[in-house]
Amino acid sequence: MSVLEPTERTRLRRRANRAHYEREVIDAILDEALICHVGFSVNGQPFVLPTIHARIGDRLYVHGSVSARMLKVLGSGAPACVTATLLDGLVLARAGFHHTMNYRSVVLFGTAEQVSDHAEKRAALDAIVDHVVRGRSAAVRAPTAAELQATAVLRLPISEASAKIRTGFSVESEEDLAWPCWAGVLPLRLVASVPLPDPHLAPGIAVPPELAHYERAALG
Amino acid sequence: MSVLEPTERTRLRRRANRAHYEREVIDAILDEALICHVGFSVNGQPFVLPTIHARIGDRLYVHGSVSARMLKVLGSGAPACVTATLLDGLVLARAGFHHTMNYRSVVLFGTAEQVSDHAEKRAALDAIVDHVVRGRSAAVRAPTAAELQATAVLRLPISEASAKIRTGFSVESEEDLAWPCWAGVLPLRLVASVPLPDPHLAPGIAVPPELAHYERAALG
Numbered sequence: 001m002s003v004l005e006p007t008e009r010t011r012l013r014r015r016a017n018r019a020h021y022e023r024e025v026i027d028a029i030l031d032e033a034l035i036c037h038v039g040f041s042v043n044g045q046p047f048v049l050p051t052i053h054a055r056i057g058d059r060l061y062v063h064g065s066v067s068a069r070m071l072k073v074l075g076s077g078a079p080a081c082v083t084a085t086l087l088d089g090l091v092l093a094r095a096g097f098h099h100t101m102n103y104r105s106v107v108l109f110g111t112a113e114q115v116s117d118h119a120e121k122r123a124a125l126d127a128i129v130d131h132v133v134r135g136r137s138a139a140v141r142a143p144t145a146a147e148l149q150a151t152a153v154l155r156l157p158i159s160e161a162s163a164k165i166r167t168g169f170s171v172e173s174e175e176d177l178a179w180p181c182w183a184g185v186l187p188l189r190l191v192a193s194v195p196l197p198d199p200h201l202a203p204g205i206a207v208p209p210e211l212a213h214y215e216r217a218a219l220g
Numbered sequence: 221m222s223v224l225e226p227t228e229r230t231r232l233r234r235r236a237n238r239a240h241y242e243r244e245v246i247d248a249i250l251d252e253a254l255i256c257h258v259g260f261s262v263n264g265q266p267f268v269l270p271t272i273h274a275r276i277g278d279r280l281y282v283h284g285s286v287s288a289r290m291l292k293v294l295g296s297g298a299p300a301c302v303t304a305t306l307l308d309g310l311v312l313a314r315a316g317f318h319h320t321m322n323y324r325s326v327v328l329f330g331t332a333e334q335v336s337d338h339a340e341k342r343a344a345l346d347a348i349v350d351h352v353v354r355g356r357s358a359a360v361r362a363p364t365a366a367e368l369q370a371t372a373v374l375r376l377p378i379s380e381a382s383a384k385i386r387t388g389f390s391v392e393s394e395e396d397l398a399w400p401c402w403a404g405v406l407p408l409r410l411v412a413s414v415p416l417p418d419p420h421l422a423p424g425i426a427v428p429p430e431l432a433h434y435e436r437a438a439l440g
Binding site: 009013014034035037038039040041044045046047048049050052065067068069079080081082083085087090092093094095096097099101103105107109125126129132133136137139140141142143144147151169170172176177178179180181182183184185186187188189190191192193194195196197198199200201202205206207208211214 | 229233234254255257258259260261264265266267268269270272285287288289299300301302303305307310312313314315316317319321323325327329345346349352353356357359360361362363364367371389390392396397398399400401402403404405406407408409410411412413414415416417418419420421422425426427428431434
């Protein structure tokens with residue numbers, strides 16, 4: 001199994017027991033998270049914007065309009081931080097101080113590169129569609145030349161990253177255990193409800209099974 | 221209704237029809253989102269970290285260990301960006317290009333201040349517990365002096381912020397509407413499953429109704 005070398009930026013200094021540097025762990029979180037939050041700075045002011053991403057092997061891709069600030073700033077080589085977070089549960093303790101959440105997160109540092117190669121760009125855009133619904137890129141109308149030209153795709157190497165995972169119940173001192181309030185974990189997950197057909201949906205097209213029974217990867 | 225003045229940083233330049241500057245809209249998103257992603261820079265390198273927050277009136281609070289880097293950097297007056305994102309649905313179009321998501325997000329800029337006043341610190345920590353489960357701060361064991369000393373609380377004014385909201389189906393060209401794949405919206409929401417009692421739970425304590433039937437604010 002591939003394990004990333006912790007760097008000054010990715011080594012967890014606090015709660016190091018929650019840190020994971022195995023690519024398998026990092027990739028699984030990136031793949032399950034529908035979106036990530038991308039950080040970049042403009043004149044010292046940080047910006048954090050939600051966006052969809054997709055992974056192909058050792059590369060993380062994000063995309064957007066060629067006119068979007070995030071794509072322009074990151075595409076010019078500004079340092080980036082990409083964070084993906086999955087909430088797995090609320091950890092209810094007896095003391096306010098010991099409340100926490102169960103989560104799995106990845107923080108990835110790097111410098112993005114513009115994807116100019118046509119085949120790589122197509123593959124990245126297909127991967128982004130398939131990241132949302134497995135196999136969907138094969139069913140949809142392929143991008144036109146104008147759509148490809150209007151879309152910027154950026155690539156980040158998955159080489160400097162760490163995962164942080166918390167699981168289980170609260171950790172409390174012996175004397176607090178008798179405090180008379182309920183304590184435990186309330187598991188959380190992102191679920192889909194019934195698909196809503198587009199008002200212009202052509203007749204006779206059924207909801208595909210991957211949408212009728214939509215699930216991100218099972219929670220740990 | 222209070223409306224924030226858009227600034228150079230908060231004015232949406234693209235898709236301005238999705239922008240909202242009303243405090244009522246901004247506050248509702250901040251209150252529903254369990255966590256936010258906080259951005260700050262250290263020597264030009266952006267960091268984006270997930271954390272829980274709570275709002276009291278015009279102030280957003282975050283907290284953490286006094287030894288955590290995020291708290292130290294933000295507490296020293298570094299510019300911050302706080303982003304909260306709620307995913308409401310997948311928007312499945314006929315063309316890959318028109319796929320998107322329905323979401324509600326807030327981006328807040330500002331400079332944090334350390335909360336040193338004891339009463340404000342207690343109120344902020346209670347608000348953070350109550351942000352997760354309404355009314356819970358009254359039921360839990362109150363913080364000790366040592367716990368308060370170990371915890372840093374930061375305050376950000378909610379004065380420079382914008383919300384961005386997307387709803388509805390995909391917008392596609394007439395000629396794509398006949399493309400033979402399913403199109404529509406798959407609604408998403410964060411749901412709780414059955415509460416798991418702590419193995420050390422004192423006997424005779426029932427799951428409170430706010431946890432047995434946990435819900436974040438209803439989706440729009």
